[in-house]
């Protein structure tokens with residue numbers, strides 16, 4: 001089980017500062033959609049240049065022109081690129097094909113998908129590297145989470161790795177770990193803390209030990 005740090009509410013220097021602080025405890029750093037919308041793919045480029053040994057995920061949430069978008073994010077230095085599960089199958093195929101060609105990975109984000117089970121099985125067949133259940137900020141505000149959705153996709157996904165994102169914090173991590181995703185994505189659960197390093201360390205230890213430490 002790997003840990004991905006999501007950076008959403010920072011600028012480029014802010015992103016680099018946080019990774020300097022917690023980098024030793026994370027496996028993947030996500031340049032979040034709000035950062036890319038604000039700063040462009042330069043954010044991916046600069047973070048990858050600063051931390052060449054860390055895998056960088058570009059959360060571009062592709063919906064169309066998938067091969068082209070994957071190419072751009074990859075050229076900026078992304079190792080993993082996101083596409084929305086609601087995109088056309090041909091877009092998913094295009095993203096997967098381009099990523100394979102470039103030696104990159106595709107994470108498909110299930111945000112706002114209603115029939116999680118059917119779509120996850122389809123995405124698995126389409127060759128997604130990761131399938132990620134995700135409660136976005138707007139539903140988190142309504143008290144929702146994706147724990148049940150994770151169990152659902154795990155029951156149908158055979159080839160892809162599974163991931164979970166959205167409001168995960170120390171207090172809810174044990175339930176996430178119990179469901180055994182391959183990748184746990186944490187943003188605010190680390191970045192909102194005064195002592196980010198301690199939070200990341202504790203989360204990493206729990207993930208490594210598979211339980212509360």
Ligand SMILES: O=C([C@H](O)CO)[C@H](O)[C@H](O)COP(=O)(O)O
Nearest residue numbers: 006033136166167168186187188
């Ligand atoms: O993808 C995300 C969200 O849609 C904003 O772009 C976040 O990176 C994801 O939800 C993880 O962040 P937290 O919810 O703060 O853990």
